[in-house]
Amino acid sequence: MNYDDETQLIEDILDGEAAAYAVLVRRYQSPIHGLMSRMCRNPEDASDLTQEAFVVAYEKLEKFKVGARFFPWLYTLSLNIARDHLRKQGRVEIPASALHDGFMENIQDETADDALIEKIDSEKLFAAMDALGLETREVLILRYQEGLSIQDIADALKISVSAVKMRISRGLERLRVIFVDSIGGQEA
């Protein structure tokens, strides 16, 4: 992610240039909408919550420490909005859980070669990541899909740098176990 111009953009917004906020919206609407989609699994709610997150972020921009990274701050705020929404609906966040029965049905039973993981479809991968629990899933998404630094992920999720590293390591290993070892491709 490019942060080079964000301090100036935020200064401009605070000076009254509302239109400059569109640059930040355009830059981060995709990851925030992705977060909301993962959280509520409903396209309409995801759209509404994304809008809400950006509007609330704009309203609270005076509280943002100019010079800091904008996205981790926006992400934290968005995550809280999504959690509030789930709470109001009486729904719970995704806890770490066992995969549902039949998850492995369509994964080919073959030895673990380099091509195996490439055959995993995205739905299976999403489901497996959900099974890791919300925070581990989000750490992996932020690291590998959004390309955030370890420090930025720690800031966004309000956890320590070492906790981020541990979740990345354990999360990937658990996915490997799910998709490779479970098929029996690895020798003990």
Added chain:
Amino acid sequence: MNKKNEEQAARDLQRLAGAIAGLPRSDLPERLLPQIMARIGPKEPSPSRRCWRWVQRWLRRSRGVAIGGATAFAVAMLIWSASTSMRHTSQPTSPTGKEVASESTGWRLAGSGAGQAKEVTFVARFPGAQQVAVIGSFNDWMPGRHVMHKALGSDVFSLTVNLPSGRYVYAFLVDGTLLETDSSALLQEDDGFGHTNSVLIIEDDNGRQQAGERHARPL
């Protein structure tokens, strides 16, 4: 786990990371950006912030004057205290009838409070550009009349002008050579010479206009 298996496991982890990176993203709603921009209004900077920003700009212009941050702060505070001690307010009234264009590049309208004239803010991002001007039917296509301000340390250019209600065609002139349309504009029209111009319509009804289509200019 033997060495071969360890190497295989490491490769698996790398491939999993790649698979996560390649996961499909959710489809963005078509009108998310304009809907967000329609819900926000310009912020009113506090007097102290205005003073501080004025001092910062003054310092940037005063290249021959060496002045430290503490001195700048003191100057800002002096100006602020002087401004707040005045009984009359020098703050501009909050704009009414604000309209944000459908995209970040483009323009924003606000009622200027002066007859039918409307305040229009053009905002555009041109990475690597040194100078951008708005040229159009409102300035006889003269590049020197409406040169946009480049935000320090960024590639965002902006310019606010007052325009009477009416229909205008315009384009961005980048570095004096490259003519760029504003793809955030509601309308584009062929100029008859092989170029496309953007169209800006300022209406009488407090500057309200329809939000436009999304455009593909990267920001």
